[in-house]
Amino acid sequence: MKILCVCGLGQGTSLILRMNVETVLRDLGISADVENTDVSAASSMPSDYIITSNELAQTLEAASADVIVVHNYFDISEIKGALQDKIY
């Protein structure tokens, strides 16, 4: 399974999201290849899931991956809930 964590620049925000997503996946016992990138690269990168903010989700509608929206990037329980809803 390939997961992309996406932000505007692929530098800071998406890296924070990726670290928290990796924590959640470990807790859930799901193994996945997680990468962070910027919004323009994400559309052309093959992946199963894209995790991003509501603000950028609309830009990624054309992507073939399932888009998962996270509002609070520091809230592990929100991230866990969002992943469980989509991945299970």
Added chain:
Amino acid sequence: MKFLEEHLVNLDVSVSSAEEAIRMAGRLLVEDDLADPRYVDAMVDSYKINGPYFVLSPQIALPHARPEDGVKEASVSFVRLKEPVVFGHAANDPVQLVFGLGASSSEEHLKLLQKLMRLLGTSSNIEKLKNAPCFSEITKLF
């Protein structure tokens, strides 16, 4: 690598817009010679182009740009706004705590973000950051 050192922290700053808040956080990096002035413009440009996605959680923004936009050293500044301002984020507005990230491509970049995640991942710390009377109270949180 510089993380919330005293001269990188400015408490109870009055601003009237999100752009002004971003510039205040960026200016602290420039004044400490951690970034070129053009980095601050790039932070604002990113906000204008990509929107307020860097409002990571309620009340907290992490404006930044790319390493090649003029960062000299991996760093994080902090501006606490006297009055919160609207960044235009659907879920996390208004913003009161602004962390300016000097993004680098070094290993230190990862370390800084981990420090920031430890600080902001503990929800009780948010209230403490909002209410700390002075810089020394903030240093107790990390």
